[in-house]
Amino acid sequence: MTMHALSPDLLGALRDAVGPNGMTVDAAGMAKYLGDWSGDHHGEALAVLRPASVAEVQAVVRLCASLGLGIIPQGGNTGLVAGAIDIETAGSVVVSLERLNAIRCVDADNFVLQADAGCILQTVKDAVDEQDCLFPLALGAQGSCQIGGNAASNAGGINVLRYGMARDLILGLEVVLPDGELWNGSSGLRKNNTGYDLKQLFIGSEGTLGIITGVELKLFPKPVRTETAYLGLASFEAAIALFRQARRASADLMSAFEIIGSECIALARLIDVNMVSPVEAPVHVLIELSASAAIDLRTLLVDFLTEAMDSGQVIDAVLAESSAQAKSFWAIREGLVEGQAKRGYHVRTDLSVRISDIPALIDQARRFVAEDHRGWVPLAYGHAGDGNIHFNVLPPEGLDEREARARGTDITAGLYRIANSLGGSISAEHGIGRTRHRTFMAGLAPAHRRLIGTLKNALDPQGLMNPGCLLPATETAP
Ligand SMILES: Cc1cc2nc3c(=O)[nH]c(=O)nc-3n(C[C@H](O)[C@H](O)[C@H](O)COP(=O)(O)OP(=O)(O)OC[C@H]3O[C@@H](n4cnc5c(N)ncnc54)[C@H](O)[C@@H]3O)c2cc1C
Numbered sequence: 001m002t003m004h005a006l007s008p009d010l011l012g013a014l015r016d017a018v019g020p021n022g023m024t025v026d027a028a029g030m031a032k033y034l035g036d037w038s039g040d041h042h043g044e045a046l047a048v049l050r051p052a053s054v055a056e057v058q059a060v061v062r063l064c065a066s067l068g069l070g071i072i073p074q075g076g077n078t079g080l081v082a083g084a085i086d087i088e089t090a091g092s093v094v095v096s097l098e099r100l101n102a103i104r105c106v107d108a109d110n111f112v113l114q115a116d117a118g119c120i121l122q123t124v125k126d127a128v129d130e131q132d133c134l135f136p137l138a139l140g141a142q143g144s145c146q147i148g149g150n151a152a153s154n155a156g157g158i159n160v161l162r163y164g165m166a167r168d169l170i171l172g173l174e175v176v177l178p179d180g181e182l183w184n185g186s187s188g189l190r191k192n193n194t195g196y197d198l199k200q201l202f203i204g205s206e207g208t209l210g211i212i213t214g215v216e217l218k219l220f221p222k223p224v225r226t227e228t229a230y231l232g233l234a235s236f237e238a239a240i241a242l243f244r245q246a247r248r249a250s251a252d253l254m255s256a257f258e259i260i261g262s263e264c265i266a267l268a269r270l271i272d273v274n275m276v277s278p279v280e281a282p283v284h285v286l287i288e289l290s291a292s293a294a295i296d297l298r299t300l301l302v303d304f305l306t307e308a309m310d311s312g313q314v315i316d317a318v319l320a321e322s323s324a325q326a327k328s329f330w331a332i333r334e335g336l337v338e339g340q341a342k343r344g345y346h347v348r349t350d351l352s353v354r355i356s357d358i359p360a361l362i363d364q365a366r367r368f369v370a371e372d373h374r375g376w377v378p379l380a381y382g383h384a385g386d387g388n389i390h391f392n393v394l395p396p397e398g399l400d401e402r403e404a405r406a407r408g409t410d411i412t413a414g415l416y417r418i419a420n421s422l423g424g425s426i427s428a429e430h431g432i433g434r435t436r437h438r439t440f441m442a443g444l445a446p447a448h449r450r451l452i453g454t455l456k457n458a459l460d461p462q463g464l465m466n467p468g469c470l471l472p473a474t475e476t477a478p
Pocket of ligand 1 (some may be wrong): 469
């Protein structure tokens with residue numbers, strides 16, 4: 001890829017493509033787009049372009065393609081893996097979708113929504129809620145991340161065990177291809193078994209194959225009953241055994257099952273000093289059942305929890321008596337993530353193993369940190385019902401950041417080794433970005449690696465779409 005300084009001619013052409021309000025080149029204006037949510041990843045870009053229509057996205061892409069200019073698609077910049085900004089992006093332009101943000105239509109009769117890619121996830125959820133529907137993708141960043149970013153990163157979140165990941169929730173996509181042509185893969189159809197399912201290529205492609213401009217989503221009936229309980233258990237083994245029983249006993253109406261190591265609670269208190277944990281126990285579980293009809297979820301929940309407490313499997317349990325109390329339980333789960341961000345740089349992972357291997361993963365990872373990285377503080381929590389554990393590690397307080405980052409790289413590599421040795425994945429949901437691309441490619445079988453390179457080169461022969469993301473630049477040289 002050719003590196004460019006922005007000549008006055010190029011500046012003018014880009015401004016013409018997006019209009020005067022759609023381009024920013026000064027440092028102050030670009031700052032918001034050049035740092036991610038976590039504060040861990042900062043980058044550079046030649047310009048930030050903010051197209052306000054699909055036609056403007058096409059014009060920008062055509063121009064960049066003709067000039068050999070790299071394009072970094074950007075949603076809410078909450079992706080955590082340096083996919084939407086990085087130091088490597090200095091020779092490219094950021095294309096933010098934030099002005100392409102209309103709900104196109106909510107078709108409650110067919111349980112379908114169409115929206116521009118730049119719609120904030122929470123806006124999508126609110127729009128369908130008004131029509132007695134549910135869009136079940138739910139994650140801590142839902143007030144900032146965009147639905148196009150969710151599609152591009154195949155986001156997961158807390159309701160995956162019931163409804164699946166973004167990949168399972170998307171009926172169709174509209175994408176501007178790397179040469180500027182528009183591909184519309186939305187038909188409103190639930191079943192369309194006609195050859196390659198092209199939308200799946202773009203879901204999880206992290207901006208490397210095109211810019212998603214529109215999404216068509218599956219909706220569900222809105223739950224009218226929800227029961228939430230906060231439990232205390234003695235071990236992760238007990239938590240996983242409970243998950244198995246709870247799934248059967250709840251008639252598969254469970255919509256969330258989160259586990260939280262008690263060491264994480266102190267982090268939630270950094271966000272709310274008055275936060276009181278409902279239980280005292282080594283392992284906490286947040287469980288939610290929901291239904292779209294008047295089913296007696298309370299009895300289901302109480303019955304199996306009574307049994308689990310009688311057998312000693314559950315030490316303590318608090319059932320939410322109101323939606324406000326349920327919210328306070330979830331505030332602990334959300335607060336512990338925000339609390340980590342307050343601690344600055346730390347090792348952050350989203351490992352995935354078979355559900356039954358979660359206790360082994362946590363046990364081995366904790367031993368690895370205790371033996372090889374004394375003073376570092378391990379945190380284990382996650383979407384246990386999906387086998388997804390965030391095993392994060394805080395540096396000792398006061399450790400110089402440069403030293404912490406160097407050590408953090410070793411710790412991350414060790415954690416990936418442990419996940420791999422259990423047959424797991426280095427990314428359950430955040431994706432590859434630029435923080436794991438080398439580990440990702442190195443771990444692939446030759447046929448897998450070749451297929452990925454073939455697809456990338458076929459769709460983006462100039463290698464202009466999010467260069468260096470997912471595939472290190474050397475893998476994509478045309
Ligand atoms: C507090 C917090 C909690 C989180 N919890 C979860 C969780 O539970 N589950 C989970 O899966 N993730 C979680 N995340 C990660 C993140 O929110 C998701 O990955 C989200 O889907 C990213 O969306 P975004 O709009 O911010 O995308 P960005 O970060 O802007 O971009 C992500 C990637 O997608 C590409 N991209 C963005 N928009 C487009 C587009 N329109 N077309 C093509 N490519 C595009 C970018 O180039 C980049 O490679 C969390 C993050 C935070 C900060």
